[in-house]
Amino acid sequence: MNEELVNDLKEYLSDDAETDGMISLSVKRAIRSFKKKRNYPSGYTDEKINTDMECCYDCIFDLALYFLVKQGAEFQESHSENSVSRNWESETEIYINHGVFPFAGSLI
Numbered sequence: 001m002n003e004e005l006v007n008d009l010k011e012y013l014s015d016d017a018e019t020d021g022m023i024s025l026s027v028k029r030a031i032r033s034f035k036k037k038r039n040y041p042s043g044y045t046d047e048k049i050n051t052d053m054e055c056c057y058d059c060i061f062d063l064a065l066y067f068l069v070k071q072g073a074e075f076q077e078s079h080s081e082n083s084v085s086r087n088w089e090s091e092t093e094i095y096i097n098h099g100v101f102p103f104a105g106s107l108i
Helices: 002-012 020-038 046-055 057-069 091-097
Strands: 078-081 084-087
Touching: 002 020, 002 057, 020 046, 020 057, 020 091, 046 057, 057 091
Parallel strands: none
Antiparallel strands: 078 084
């Protein structure tokens, strides 16, 4: 999945001068963020996790893109400069828009 995401982001951002290192870093960060958010049960095998992640490919792609476009503006909700104003959705909004929620466990 890692290589596929990198290649798709390179194609998507073909007009931008993003470095391969930044794209690769954003993909790794998106995958780690996704796994943490999903909170996979301890009984889940790597195969089950990978299958689930393939089903949620678009969400992970959007997370990687989110991290890329927010370079230099980390931890900001909005930014204004020379009559240009930007507002960013939170990571949580990306998960909600894709219907991705954590697995819930029981205490029993």
